[in-house]
Amino acid sequence: MFDRYFSIVSGFVSLHKRAIITAIVTLVILACSGVVFIKYDNNIELMLPRDKDIALSMRFLRQSHFSDKAIVSLGLNSEAHTTSDLILAADKFCxxxxxxxITKVTLGISGDNPQEQIIDFLKFAPQLITPVELIKSDNQLNAQGVNAALKSNYHKLLTPGGTFMMPFIRLDPLGIKTGILRNLSKISNALGYNIIVEDGHFLSPDKRHTLLIINTNIPLTDGFGARKLxxxxxxxxxxxxxxVSGYIIAGHMHAVSNEDIIKKDIQRTVTIAIIAFLIVFLATxxxxxxxxxxxxPLGAVAIAMNFSAFVFGKLSYFIVGLGAVIIGVADDYGIHAYVxxxxxxxxxAVGEIAKPLVIAALTTISVFATFFFSSVKGYHQLALFAITSIILCLLFVLLIFPHFLKEHQKPDKRLDSNIKVQRLISDKACIWLWVLAMVILIGFSxxxxxxxxxxxxxxxxxEIISVEEEFKETYGRQEQPAILVVSVKGKENALERNEEIYLKAVSLVGEKEYSTFTSLWPSLKRRKANVLFWEKFWRGERQDKLELLLSRYSARYNFSSEAFAPFFANLYTGMKIEEGPDNLELFQNIKxxxxxxxxxxxxVFSFFPDKDEFINPLIKLSxxxxxxxxxxxxxxxxxxxNSIxxxxxxxxxxxxxxxxxxxxxxxxxxxxxxxxxxxxxxxIIAILGTFAIFRIPINAAAVIASMMVVGLCIDYGVFMLYSFRHKLNTGTVKAIWVSALTTLIxxxxxxFAKHPILFSIGLTLVAGLFSGYIxxxxxxxxxxxxxxxEKG
Amino acid sequence: MFKKFIFISILCLGFSPSLGCSDTEVTPLLKRLEEKISGVKTLETGFIQEKKLAVFNRAVVLEGKVFIQEPDFFAWHTDKPVHYIMVIKGDIIKQWDEDTRQVQSLSLSRNPALLVAVNQMKVWFSGKYSSLLKDYEAKAISSKPIILEFTPKVSAEAFNIINKVRMTFQEDERYIARIDIEEKNQDSTSLVFINTKINSSINHSAWELR
Known part of the structure; x- marks a missing residue:
């Protein structure tokens, strides 16, 4: 039946040869021109499986404030210049x-200085200090407690840092608000950078570097915009x-660099492949x-690229990067037909091999077709791109290609082959050698x-990676923390929910290394409760008692009668729930x-170390x-x-x-x-063994490439066995050799690709195809x- | 206030933080002082510090010693009226006091305020005054001994805090003999350096805490 339909179609093409060829040539020319106008995408999300956790993380990273910022770090490269020179240069640069x-540039914290802002923030203590903390301080409201606090304060003021501590001591002689300062310090360090602020500028601890935070409206996925930025x-x-020297730290740098590298890789690999193909074809x-x-295949790939871009809107660079491989796969049918x-x-004679060619194409297509069942969008592109290329190539080869070939009076015996040609050693020895090779590779695998x-x-x-390392070193960056995100409708609901989750989280991982916003600024509900308790606690007896104790013992430690007036003056400030510290830049930056x-x-985010002992219980909590x-x-x-x-x-x-x-x-x-x-x-065994031998870990892209290898290698076996079985004299051995060689090329x-993913795909294909062919x-x-x- | 902290802390430590001078007549003098002080590699000096603070009924007089060894060692020992030791080695600051009798260790890079103070000191001892000329007007009050008076510019953050700083240099101009700071809130601090030894070896015990 296959042969009948094939001869009908073949006959039709033969009758309208000129018109069909003209149409195809026109289509190919248009497709080649269209390649220039295709929109390309280097978004790695295309290459990730669709999974709830992955999607949440990617969405968070895409929409959070982390992704719309670039940082420029400026550093002094001359000992003769000082921090002031650097700051002046940064101001001018800004x-x-x-x-x-660019929507906003932040050089540092302007306006009131941080210490004043901290003191202003402490005035909200009635909203921030919990009843439990207040009850603890009740133990100090006696002669012994006040004496101890005054002595300690006196000694602190005599230390070199005493002047710094003076306003805090005056505002909080018993150290009731120390917890707020501790939370502030903890939360400020949560992102893991050591940055000091001087003259309103962010500086590295050695003050030889300053950084500017640049807000941009260019998303990381906008390759063109990222390049402009x-x-x-x-x-x-x-x-x-x-x-002054400077460098940029931004996801945009990665986006641009990846695009450049993949573009160069595509040019390099396609050029190498085309030159190698030509040499092989002409020499053979x-x-x-x-x-x-x-x-x-070039024409087929060009049409397939346009078609895939039409279907998906954009084409992933990773997929286009496989163009050389697809050409190598698609040219196999032409080789078989020619031979x-x-x-x-x-x-x-093309008719004789049409059936195995179609079956071979179908096996390859079936492997690519399974990619449509994947949740990785990039694989859908790969599947459509490869299948379209293969189908077009097969059609061209079976129906058009023979018309360009010259018929010989005498068959070309050089291309003929049979089973005997391959018998260099005995069959049993050959099988044992194969078993030995496989055992060794399994050992490695x-x-x-x-x-x-x-x-x-x-x-x-x-260079990008090394400046990022330099940046980490300059600004004392620790390991990047992990984030627990509580996402709820309504700001207050989110804060309340975060408080609940915080309690659960610290019961699992402790509070030492777990920083959350609500430990600094609680929910409205919690703040209301705090204020009520604060007022009840201080009004009347306790306030009078403390005033009396301080006035009685202050002189013993040389403190004047007015030394702690700021404490009493601010005892009931910051109690209006509707008033918050939003005017404080320090608070805004944290928020x-x-x-x-x-x-x-x-x-609402909470930060914690990205370590198993934190991650495992908190994932369960989430x-x-x-x-x-x-x-x-x-x-x-x-x-x-897991998803892969x-x-x-x-x-x-x-x-x-x-x-x-x-x-x-x-x-x-x-x-x-x-x-x-x-x-x-x-x-498959060769792929696993090769990666192990080169000590390269296998990755998702390599696994998918392995599936391509399966689709191609089965063809080699099928062709050999089909030609043996049907005693075909169509040069199968030669055809398989050349087609395997071109696919391998x-x-x-x-x-030769610089991009690690393309390289790992290359290694997978080379190892797998070589082993499958042999x-x-x-x-x-x-x-x-x-x-x-022999049994038959 | 942060600036104030830095400023006053440094002065309390015995060093001026932020010298500035728009007066071209003082500039050569500052340059000369810069050059001389840049030759200081080790320093051991006694000090008498008088603090007149609004929070105190009476002035407090502290006595002690300061040790410096370039590039990263600094120690502040107070013997009277309380025993207190602070030693800075690179990024680590350690403190001991007679109340707790315990050593407290902190990372300077994790305590930006202290770090700024320490870095300011380094600038002073390296003699790079030019880096500090932005915020202060300077004038010479006397040439024998050299006395410089610094007043914050209106644009400086210290303007609302500091009235003036007067620095008296030793005869040989290699080190400061006395610093007087007047704050706007009437607080004042004076620091007199005595028995100053420059570039002599410092006993290891200076860097040890009890």
Missing amino acids: AELKSPL VNFLQEKIKSLPVF FKDLRALIFLII AVHTKGRRD LKTKFNSDISQFDGSKK ERFIQEDEGSWQ KDNPGVFIVSRKAFSKAVS TREILSLSFIAGILVLILTVALLKDIKLTLISLLSVASA GAFSLL SSQTVIPALYRIFVK
Whole structure:
């Protein structure tokens, strides 16, 4: 039936050859021109599985204030210049940052100085100090307690730092408000930077560096905008005085760098692949018409790119980066057709191999088609891109390509082959060698590690990574903390919910390293309760008692009668619940980091170390409490890893079933099918072993590339067995050799890629295809001869 | 207030924080002093500090010693009226006092206020006065011995806190002999340095806490 339909279609094309070829050439030219206008995307989200935890983290990172900021760090590079010079240069630099790309520049904390702001904040103590804390201070309201406090205060004032402490001591002689200062200090250090403020500027501890926080309206995913922003800032940095150097710390730098690297990788890999293809084709076939092998897949890939971009709107750079591999895969059909025509000396020889070609294409397509079942959007693009390329290439090869080939009077015996050609050693020896090789590789593969860290998708230039390290060192950055996010509708609801979660969280991980906003500024409900208790506590007896005790014992420690007047003057200030410290820049800066609005919901953040002992119990807590989630590098990696494992298992199962069905359909023999699967097994073992040998952890992209390897390697086995079974004289061995070689070239070109993901895909394909090809040429024929042919 | 803290803390430690001078006549003098003080690699000096604070009924007089060893060692010992020791080595500041009789250790980089004070001191001892010229007007009150008076500029944050700072230099101009600070709130501090030894070896015990 297949042959009948094939000859009908083939006959139709033959009749309208000129019109069809003209239409295809026009389409290819248009597609090549269209490639320039395709919108590309380097967003790594495309390459991540759809998972609730991953989506929450990505959404948080995308919408939080962390992603819309760039930092410029300026540093003195001359000992002859001082902090004042640096500050002047920073002010001038800041003044020049006028651009619609920049919405705000923060140099530091302006206005009132931090110490005054802290003192102003302490005036809200009635709202902040809990009844429990107040009851504790009740123990000091006696002669012994007041004496001890006065003595301690006196001694503190005689130390070099005494002048700093004086306003605090006057405002709080018993140290009741110390807890607020502790919380303030803890929460200020929660982000892990050591930054001092002087003259209203953020400075590094050595005061040789200052940083500017730049708010931008350019999202990280806007490659064009990110480039404009980075170029603008770099131009401004160039105009700094010679004694000041500067660098940018921003996600935008990564976006631009990744785009540049992938673009260069694509150019490099495609160029290498095309040159290598040409050499192979011309050297093997010694026929200029062989160039058409290259033109056909190139044309097919160009059309497929346009079609995929039309369907998805944008194309991922990662997917386009696989273009060379797709060309290498798609050209296989042309090679088989060419070899068949030349071996037989007739164009209609294509008909003989049409069926195995279609089946081979279908097995490859089936593997790519399983990617549509993936939740990774990037894989959908890969699937459509690859399947379209393969189908177009197959159609061109079967229906158009033969018309360009010359018929020979005499068949080309150089291209002919049969099973005997391969018998360099005995079949049994060949099988044992294969078993030995596989055992060794399995031994290595036991050491294979899986890397699920999202940072591996970042192929940014080394310079960017090194300035980030320098930045961490300069500003004393510790390990990046993890964040627990409480997300609830309504600001007060969010704060109240955060207080509940805080209590649960500290019962699990302790409060020492867990910083949250509500420990500094509680919810309205909590503040109201605090104020009521504060007033009840102090009004009347306790206030009078403390005044009496202080006036009685102050003179003993040289304190004047007015020394602690500020305490009593401010005892009932800051009690109006509706009044908050929003006018204090210090508080605003903290608040901005710990609380934000997200489409009607309010998110309150708590920071803690990104370590297993914190992450594990807090993830469990978040699962038990709706509206709570964790943003952590470790947890994210774990979620990606789990999700990818689930995906791989289900995709592999689907792909395996499809491949098996198609192989059985073509070979119509279980024994042959099992033999053909050996090339797949060899490929998978070789991939795992190779990664282990090179001590490179395997990643999600490599696993997906492995599935491509499965789709390609099964073809090699199937072709060999089909040609043996049907005693085809269509140059199968040669065709498989050349097609495997070209696919390997496409994959090999990826080993020249700078981007780690493209490189790992390249390594997977090279290891897998090489092993799959070798086994299809050695162990599969040997097994065929031992278990099928000779018995048959 | 933060600036005030820095300023006064440093003066309490015995060093002027922020010298500034728009008067071109004083500039060469400052440069000369800068050059001389930049030669100080170690310093051991006694001090008598008088604090007149509004919170105290009477002036408090402190006696003790200061030790400095370039580039990172600094110690402040108070013997009267209370025993107190503060030692700074690099990023670590350690304190001991007779009340608690315990050593408290802090990271300077985690205590920005103290860090600023320490960095200001470093600037002073490295002799880089030019970095501090922004906020103060300077004038020479006397040339033998050199006495400089610094008044905060209106634009300076210290303007609302400090009235003036008067610095008296030793005869050889290698170190400060006396510092007097007048604050706007009538608080004042004077610090007199005695038995100053420059570039002599410092006993290890200076850096040890009890």
